[in-house]
Amino acid sequence: MSIKVEAICQKERKNIMSNRMNKYKTVASITTELINLESILKLPKPTEAFMSDIHGEFNAFQHVVRNGSGNVKSKIRDCFQGELTNETLTHFAFLVYYPSEQLTEVTSSLSSQELHQWYLTNVQRLIRLLGYTASKYTRSKLRKAINPAFVYVTEELLYSDNRDQDKQAYYWAIIENLIELGQVDSWIKMTCATIQHLTVDHIHIVGDIYDRGPAPDKIVDVLIDRQSVDFQWGNHDILWLGGAAGSAICICNLIRICARYNNLTILEDAYGINLRHLARFAERYYQDNLAFRPKSNSSNLSVEEDEAKEITKIHQAISIIQFKLEGAVLKRRPEFNMEKRLLLDKISADRKYITLLGHNYTLSNTCFQLVDVKNPYALTDEEQAIIDKLVMAFTHSEKLQRHMKFLMSHGSMYLRYNNNLLIHGCVPTDEQGNFIGLILNGHEYVGPELFDFLEQNLRDSYSQTNRKDNLSMDLLWYMWAGPNSPLFGKQNMTTFERYFIADKATHNENPNPYYQLRHNEKFVRKLLGAFGLDPDTSHVVNGHTPVKKGTSPIMANKKMVVIDGGFSRPYQKVTGIGGYTLLDNSFGMQLVTHEPFISKVAAIRDLTDIVSTKRVVETEEKRRTVAETDMGREIQVQIKELKQRLQELKK
Ligand SMILES: O=P(O)(O)OC[C@H]1O[C@](O)(COP(=O)(O)O)[C@@H](O)[C@@H]1O
Numbered sequence: 001m002s003i004k005v006e007a008i009c010q011k012e013r014k015n016i017m018s019n020r021m022n023k024y025k026t027v028a029s030i031t032t033e034l035i036n037l038e039s040i041l042k043l044p045k046p047t048e049a050f051m052s053d054i055h056g057e058f059n060a061f062q063h064v065v066r067n068g069s070g071n072v073k074s075k076i077r078d079c080f081q082g083e084l085t086n087e088t089l090t091h092f093a094f095l096v097y098y099p100s101e102q103l104t105e106v107t108s109s110l111s112s113q114e115l116h117q118w119y120l121t122n123v124q125r126l127i128r129l130l131g132y133t134a135s136k137y138t139r140s141k142l143r144k145a146i147n148p149a150f151v152y153v154t155e156e157l158l159y160s161d162n163r164d165q166d167k168q169a170y171y172w173a174i175i176e177n178l179i180e181l182g183q184v185d186s187w188i189k190m191t192c193a194t195i196q197h198l199t200v201d202h203i204h205i206v207g208d209i210y211d212r213g214p215a216p217d218k219i220v221d222v223l224i225d226r227q228s229v230d231f232q233w234g235n236h237d238i239l240w241l242g243g244a245a246g247s248a249i250c251i252c253n254l255i256r257i258c259a260r261y262n263n264l265t266i267l268e269d270a271y272g273i274n275l276r277h278l279a280r281f282a283e284r285y286y287q288d289n290l291a292f293r294p295k296s297n298s299s300n301l302s303v304e305e306d307e308a309k310e311i312t313k314i315h316q317a318i319s320i321i322q323f324k325l326e327g328a329v330l331k332r333r334p335e336f337n338m339e340k341r342l343l344l345d346k347i348s349a350d351r352k353y354i355t356l357l358g359h360n361y362t363l364s365n366t367c368f369q370l371v372d373v374k375n376p377y378a379l380t381d382e383e384q385a386i387i388d389k390l391v392m393a394f395t396h397s398e399k400l401q402r403h404m405k406f407l408m409s410h411g412s413m414y415l416r417y418n419n420n421l422l423i424h425g426c427v428p429t430d431e432q433g434n435f436i437g438l439i440l441n442g443h444e445y446v447g448p449e450l451f452d453f454l455e456q457n458l459r460d461s462y463s464q465t466n467r468k469d470n471l472s473m474d475l476l477w478y479m480w481a482g483p484n485s486p487l488f489g490k491q492n493m494t495t496f497e498r499y500f501i502a503d504k505a506t507h508n509e510n511p512n513p514y515y516q517l518r519h520n521e522k523f524v525r526k527l528l529g530a531f532g533l534d535p536d537t538s539h540v541v542n543g544h545t546p547v548k549k550g551t552s553p554i555m556a557n558k559k560m561v562v563i564d565g566g567f568s569r570p571y572q573k574v575t576g577i578g579g580y581t582l583l584d585n586s587f588g589m590q591l592v593t594h595e596p597f598i599s600k601v602a603a604i605r606d607l608t609d610i611v612s613t614k615r616v617v618e619t620e621e622k623r624r625t626v627a628e629t630d631m632g633r634e635i636q637v638q639i640k641e642l643k644q645r646l647q648e649l650k651k
């Protein structure tokens, strides 16, 4: 089995390690480093958080990230045992989550004397909490987590014991100076961010940041700021990566979804992609159509009637272009095995029926005025011009390119990390659990090799300058909607049927047998083994399929955890909750259930964490240390090398 693509974080770690190794050439320096590394191995394993299917729900996401999925409050409770009333504890926790908002509140509501006292109390508490959250890390790691402008002040406060009589005056003088020099607010904001970062050391996003919700761009901005992050791309993320790589089909699909969920502003305002031409064109050729009306989005802004009509027309225009472009790929790629998705040529000349597998279905909500009966997949000149402009805009949007570059550099099709296998969708199989995939040029890509192959093609199409309709580009769309795509995991994407055919039987997308098999421990063990992990100690973490109300997200004797709990609002009626975060820390694995997030204003007003329950997935018999992590294993290799070097020097 060849696993070609290792995640960026692992590569980065190795680079850092080997650069560091070159520094140790003397007995003294090697000895110091050996002591340092041996003691790092003994530290508790840092906390990882796993989230998936956030689908643009920035406010819910940032709330959970800021409160460390409830962990920040637990840390405060442990740090200040018995010292704070529940009310004070909650207020202090909200200062850590939302320092800017809390500072605005206190500066406007307290008298200057009260405010001074508030600063003295809270700076001191923050220092204690920072010290407590940092106790798991080396001093050097903590230093890197502190804003450079405040390293000196923070370290002086942290390491000078304010109970020591001699140091007391010094300690308080630093705080008084921070206040007097007008720096205390900045220091508080920085320290709260550091506490948040240290509480959850690493974030895994198991796919689907994009589509349906209003602010995926802001989620990416937060993650860029965190840096210690990885992504396993989801099918929706592929549309945006594909769009940035210049895939016209991906662009159509994502604009269609933005129109459907009333989110076109993401394109125009966040990414500076001008939709004027598309809007004017849609206005000329399309009318109102109930099936293409935008859904209300999560910010619950009701759309003005004129705007709703405009979006409805754009929605139809882009859908028709999408169906035409998809038809062209289906024809040139018989190896994708998707001929049954060729639908425009099955529409009757009077546009009233469609014939699918010998059945005639009535068409409703039709908008086929630009579909030529004789040549249904041909774009009109105007449609072609619009697509060309859109491709140009997507490939030249500075912010989109920056965001997608981050998703590329920190992302992969799957990830093996500290004994867990992270995959957004599935590993396609047949009914018997044999891996299936794509046959291209006589070679069948299945299992890990299918993932590696698709990833390589994504990277190729992303980096190539002459963007053509080549195989790599076509595979991007396959990753979104192909029957054996690990990211889609279903036989048919029935977008056309959902818009135009009332008979619900045609809407069935037929999930891959994997989704039944993943309940079975034997199958999951086989999967882990195939991806190079030890089935006895590892787990699979999946996203993509919302866990239905009354169904357990923990399957296969705890070997499989599905964490799509419905951050995406339209799916909360299916899941009955507001989302999950899986935490993996030195004590084991816990699944945190979140209540639906109403709004940031409501969360701050009602001081709610949106954490309802914590379910234990796995408890460790003895607290896990860095030695038992991937990083620990690399450190052990390094220790071995350093010891060898030391022996040679001593000879
Ligand atoms: O909920 P919508 O907007 O109708 O979209 C449904 C489509 O989304 C999909 O579920 C894919 O999106 P997910 O990855 O979020 O499941 C398709 O299978 C389906 O055709």
Ligand SMILES: [Mn+2]
Binding pocket: 207, 208, 234, 235, 236, 424, 487, 544, 545
């Ligand atoms: Mn998905």
